[in-house]
Amino acid sequence: MTIQKDQAEQSMENASDIAEKIAALGSMDAVKESGAFDELMGFIDRGEIQLDGKNGFIQQIIRAGLERGLKSELSSHLGYEQGESHGRFLPNSRNGSYAKTVSTVAGDIDLQIPRDRAGTFVPTLVPKGSRRTGGLDEMIISLYAGGMTVRDIAYHLETTVGTQLSHDTISKITDEVLDEVAAWQERPLEEFYPILYLDAIVIKVRDGHQVRNKAAHMAIGVTVEGIKHVLGLWVTENEGAKFWAQVCAQLANRGVKDVLIACCDGLTGFPEAIEATWSRATVQTCVVHLIRAANRFVSYTDRRAVSAQLKSIYTAPSIESACKALDDFEASQLGQKYPSAVATWRNAWERFTPFLEFPPELRKVIYTTNAIESMNYQLRKVTKSRGHFPSDVAAVKMLWLAICNIEDKRARERAKDAQKKGRTPRAGAGSHLVEGAGTSGWKQALQQLAMAYPERIEPYLK
Incomplete structure (x- = not known):
């Protein structure tokens, strides 16, 4: 047991070190040029790094990226980078960090959130009071649009990414689209x-x-x-x-x-x-x-x-x-x-x-x-x-989200088909919702409508 525990801790340390290197380099090209990518693949080939799961490399890279972004936000807020000597003469300075667990698409991640002495730093990457990243909210809404119930989503998140969310929390996340649904239902039409x-x-x-x-x-x-x-x-x-x-x-x-x-x-x-x-x-x-x-x-x-x-x-x-x-x-x-x-x-x-x-x-x-x-x-x-x-509200919410998914899929399929055939995708063809499919044979049908209803259709023809 002790040997297995030591191996797990070493794997976590390796994953953490590589993740911090990659997060610091920024782009994939820089990662490859630095040799960090080859180093990572070596660890994976030897089984010394676990990619997924708790404290796996994927979680570590998300943690390193978030913590790096939070440190950068604090530097912008204070007006100096960490380690710069003139920082101690400024009215506000760094004051350590506090622990916070955040739910992500890769599972729960333990973060160190930096803080300042004046208590005026308000992070935007991981806002105060927030326990989830935006990607997780999008995943939940997508699952809900696919027909899964709140209970199904809670079970799915717990068994796949290890994140436990209450039914009320999931309901509140899906309810966030209600304002958008209301705006869509009341939008001006042609x-x-x-x-x-x-x-x-x-x-x-x-x-x-x-x-x-x-x-x-x-x-x-x-x-x-x-x-x-x-x-x-x-x-x-x-x-x-x-x-x-x-x-x-x-x-x-x-x-x-x-x-x-x-x-x-x-x-x-x-x-x-x-x-x-x-x-x-x-x-x-x-x-x-x-x-x-x-x-x-x-x-x-x-x-x-x-x-x-x-x-x-x-x-x-x-x-x-x-x-x-x-x-x-x-x-x-x-x-x-x-x-x-x-x-x-x-x-x-x-x-x-x-x-x-x-x-x-x-x-x-x-x-x-x-x-x-x-x-x-x-x-x-x-x-x-x-x-x-x-x-009724839940029904409209789910049906609207389902329509978004259906139209989004259709728009993406049309865009891919246009690219395969060497055509330029129609403007807005990759947008979310309200643009549906085109009508087959519409040019001929429109011509016949113009002949049948000339005085009513002519003002709207461009």
Whole structure:
């Protein structure tokens, strides 16, 4: 035991010495030129330095870097470097240090925080009262955005990096984004969105002693440039036309003056809720929702055949031919077998037909709320592991963080793809959130929108 203890202490001393050398040199090039890097690799090869774990090299390099930075801050505060003789004639001077344990992404690290005699030194690298580094906060928020609960995060940090944080501390860290969420929810929007997608997903939220199903409403607007933006998130008891009317009114209050086409599901009263805010908007019922609603009454073995016949309706070249296709479906064997599927299309016909008046390129953009469906698919993967949320605020916080992650990944993928193809990434393509994916075939769709709504779209074309 004594031999093992001596080896561990020697390994820690070696790691500490090398870490201080590397921290003092500053850049990797200087480290290699000095020979410190080769010295480090020699220790590692011989097993004389432990890289990770308590007092391993990674912890030592973080400690050395932080302590070096703190000493530099104190020197700037006092006006002289440590060891300079004229320092003793100044009104304030160094006064040793005090110990402090700080939680980092590499685990808990014991630091020596320098202090001055006058007690006026306020470090910024490790602020007073702070027990964590910024990197750990970012890790916790990232884990939370990935769908992990507060308890899951606490267990993960303890078992992986050896850092113990209370559930209240983790909750407070994630709550730090609430101001940013509120600012995002209230940010000014553009005056004009050619396409607006509106949809909701069901989530489970604790209400008192019960867990209830609630609806998380989402709006995605497509700009004139064809970029999709998540405009807002709202959680309420259930999805209803009355609440959607409030959402539309809020979007209008934030600056949205006109919408050409609003795509939504077949919820009763939904089109009227949209038109109450934007009277000139064309409301298009999502074709995919219609197909799903019709198949709700169809046995599993017949769904493929029914969907194939329904395709002749929404791919028809005109309203007249679509009407004939629906009549043919109604008269067919499947139509006779499933009259409720026919009735679904009959009841939604008025809100479905606007889609048929547009050319194929524009139909691809508006025939479905897939812009939201794709986002909802990603969000469901995150919410599925949560079971339920403790409150509406917690639900909005987690969904917003998840959207940040989703959009951030998409932006990074687009930037990488652009670099591989030798193109310059679009401005802002690497930014965090609110820039979504571009709309496929948007140039052709925009051209057709300009022909269909010339007086409304022309003022916004650059």
